[in-house]
Amino acid sequence: MAEKPSTWSQLLIGYGEDAHRLGEGRELWLGGVRIESERGAIAHSDGDVLLHAISDALLSAFALGDIGSYFPDYDPKWKGLESRVILEVVLQKVRDSGYRLGQLSAVVVLDRPKLGPHRAAIQQHLALLTGLPEKRVGLTFKTSEGLAPDHAQCRAMVYLEPLPEKQGDNS
Numbered sequence: 187m188a189e190k191p192s193t194w195s196q197l198l199i200g201y202g203e204d205a206h207r208l209g210e211g212r213e214l215w216l217g218g219v220r221i222e223s224e225r226g227a228i229a230h231s232d233g234d235v236l237l238h239a240i241s242d243a244l245l246s247a248f249a250l251g252d253i254g255s256y257f258p259d260y261d262p263k264w265k266g267l268e269s270r271v272i273l274e275v276v277l278q279k280v281r282d283s284g285y286r287l288g289q290l291s292a293v294v295v296l297d298r299p300k301l302g303p304h305r306a307a308i309q310q311h312l313a314l315l316t317g318l319p320e321k322r323v324g325l326t327f328k329t330s331e332g333l334a335p336d337h338a339q340c341r342a343m344v345y346l347e348p349l350p351e352k353q354g355d356n357s
């Protein structure tokens with residue numbers, strides 16, 4: 187008799203990255219929170235590297251391409267797009283796939299400004315956007331040690347679990 191698949195075999199992980207060049211006169215958005223900064227991301231959208239890396243990690247977990255597959259940056263329709271909208275669309279794809287986000291872990295690499303004082307605000311906002319408890323939103327911050335002083339970068343990992351009603355269904 188075939189062995190019943192364990193719940194463990196249904197867990198998924200995803201990984202995503204993003205980087206944007208920094209320029210004067212631009213706003214800096216991270217995790218949907220506006221950070222006071224002399225420079226901000228130069229981007230077609232609001233350039234939120236944290237939301238972009240998380241969204242790519244979620245899509246990657248299901249091999250659904252990346253955010254450029256759905257929001258191409260050459261399309262004028264998406265100019266000034268709030269990255270919150272990208273995340274909402276991607277989270278709907280997660281639900282449509284029978285899964286929910288269980289945890290996220292991200293590192294933002296930025297030389298300035300210091301992000302530590304903003305950690306709680308970003309964590310709270312990400313919890314709101316994703317529906318995760320704050321305890322499942324891990325954020326670390328790093329400088330590039332001067333290797334990339336003109337860029338904001340982010341790397342993110344997500345862990346996903348089947349929706350309760352889909353558990354044991356390995357189709």
Ligand code: C5P
Binds near residue numbers: 296298299303327
């Ligand atoms: O990159 P480095 O390890 O030197 O960063 C030291 C500490 O500074 C980090 O562990 C983090 O707590 C903090 N940091 C920060 N905001 C940044 C970069 C680093 O709060 N933009």
Ligand code: MG
Binds near residue numbers: 204233238
């Ligand atoms: Mg981006």
